Amino acid sequence: MSSNVVITVENVTQRYRVIQERPDTLRELFTRFFRHESEVYDFEAVRDVSFKVRGGEMLGIVGRNGSGKSTLLKVVAGVFRPTTGKVKVTGTIAPLIELGAGFHGELTGRENILINGLILGYSKKEMLSREQSIIDFAEIGDFIDVPVKQYSSGMYMRLAFAVATEVDPDILVIDEILAVGDFAFQQKCKERLLDFRRRNKTILLVTHSASDVTELCDRAILMDQGNMLFDGHPEEALAMYKSISAPEPALAATADLPMA
Amino acid sequence: MIELIHDVYRYRELIWALALKDLKIRYKRSFLGFLWALLNPLLMMIVLTLVFSNILRASVPYYAVFMLSTLLPWLFFAQSLAYSAEAVVGNAELIKKVRVPKSVFPVAAVVSNMINLLLSFVPLLLIVPATGMSFFWTWIYLPVAMIALTIFTLGASFFFATANVYYRDITHIVQVVLNVWFYLTPIIYAETQFPAQYRWVFKLNPVVYVLHGFRLPIYGANGQYGLLPQMSSVIASFVCGFASLIIGFWIFRKYQDEFVFYV
Numbered sequence: 018m019s020s021n022v023v024i025t026v027e028n029v030t031q032r033y034r035v036i037q038e039r040p041d042t043l044r045e046l047f048t049r050f051f052r053h054e055s056e057v058y059d060f061e062a063v064r065d066v067s068f069k070v071r072g073g074e075m076l077g078i079v080g081r082n083g084s085g086k087s088t089l090l091k092v093v094a095g096v097f098r099p100t101t102g103k104v105k106v107t108g109t110i111a112p113l114i115e116l117g118a119g120f121h122g123e124l125t126g127r128e129n130i131l132i133n134g135l136i137l138g139y140s141k142k143e144m145l146s147r148e149q150s151i152i153d154f155a156e157i158g159d160f161i162d163v164p165v166k167q168y169s170s171g172m173y174m175r176l177a178f179a180v181a182t183e184v185d186p187d188i189l190v191i192d193e194i195l196a197v198g199d200f201a202f203q204q205k206c207k208e209r210l211l212d213f214r215r216r217n218k219t220i221l222l223v224t225h226s227a228s229d230v231t232e233l234c235d236r237a238i239l240m241d242q243g244n245m246l247f248d249g250h251p252e253e254a255l256a257m258y259k260s261i262s263a264p265e266p267a268l269a270a271t272a273d274l275p276m277a
Numbered sequence: 278m279i280e281l282i283h284d285v286y287r288y289r290e291l292i293w294a295l296a297l298k299d300l301k302i303r304y305k306r307s308f309l310g311f312l313w314a315l316l317n318p319l320l321m322m323i324v325l326t327l328v329f330s331n332i333l334r335a336s337v338p339y340y341a342v343f344m345l346s347t348l349l350p351w352l353f354f355a356q357s358l359a360y361s362a363e364a365v366v367g368n369a370e371l372i373k374k375v376r377v378p379k380s381v382f383p384v385a386a387v388v389s390n391m392i393n394l395l396l397s398f399v400p401l402l403l404i405v406p407a408t409g410m411s412f413f414w415t416w417i418y419l420p421v422a423m424i425a426l427t428i429f430t431l432g433a434s435f436f437f438a439t440a441n442v443y444y445r446d447i448t449h450i451v452q453v454v455l456n457v458w459f460y461l462t463p464i465i466y467a468e469t470q471f472p473a474q475y476r477w478v479f480k481l482n483p484v485v486y487v488l489h490g491f492r493l494p495i496y497g498a499n500g501q502y503g504l505l506p507q508m509s510s511v512i513a514s515f516v517c518g519f520a521s522l523i524i525g526f527w528i529f530r531k532y533q534d535e536f537v538f539y540v
Binding site for chain 1: 290301305370373377446534
């Protein structure tokens, strides 16, 4: 494992401006203005989190729903600019925050491969040269020229996973998507992630699956209510996760973030 | 501004792909497909020509050419704004999940309408000889007019794309504003047909300067055909264009990092 740091997260706090019943229309804005109401409050989804990830590391992020895991991932992926603190990322990064985020239903699989790749910052030429291996990995076959809205959810996700991993980013950021496809495809995904690791690529993985953490990750971070409680060995992180989850099972359901 | 040029250049392939996607979806499942881009101005022209030259007895020779010379660029402007208002909001899923410069969305909306505009110029090429009008050498000015129009449209697009993120009413307001704006702009009528005491309105209307660059070379004014706009009008069109772009992009840039929380 190389020792160069590829991701530095320094005292990152991510605050959302949550406006209760935000005025979506001008009418609401006016009525609110005259009633002098402003139900704005700041919600800290991630509070003063710092960690470093070295090249070739596979870092798991665990925690209950609403603990700030996804927010943290989005900050690293550059979707959010952190409210305070700094994020430094070296190398290309492919976010798999939600599979097929850039897909458009009316376009064919082939067209979506191109647009998705361009969104990730790759050139048309690069994407065309990778097209065939993406199609092969996703096992889409002739459906590649059919609009993706007609895909089964499994096909859709396989294609998205294939695009994100086939572009060969230095860093892969994954939010709970390993449960895609059937068993065989899941194994294939895991295989690919392990292959990434062997090639000294870095992976950040948010997951609820204990086996993913122990099988795949070298290290794990435990998040709870926006705070980082633990950073270290995956087994220990899981043990701690279980201990904080046990007493208040009801919280997990209610603590969902508005954005996450 | 340099940032905008940089992003547009870096993501030119994405912008192009998004613009084509827009067009493809716009004409998807319609039997005539891209032909609609040609048919729309043609049908609109037929209706307006019937209404104005026969019923209202408007005394403008070669009325079809007169009107289309400004109607086509106006439609580009109006549709770009309508599209841009949806550009950021409509790509919410993407903005929330991938890091991508948000400016590509309004730019792509304008580019897709630009392609549409160029397509809609094809019927004009047929209508000009059909009405007995000729092509003047002054058509060579059109690319310049096009640049001024595009810059102006981009600025307005950035503004409405931003505004609609915060207040979804903007989508509807844009339609109303464009409707009023359309009638206050000499497109279906000549400036001289407007009551003299109200003509100062045109001086305040930036689109008028921009559209001069189309009507004068394609048609003309005051009984003279194939004119070039005066230098003052050219300068005015670019001043309006850049003012629009600078203000529009400045606002867009100021708020773009917040979009992700509101879309």
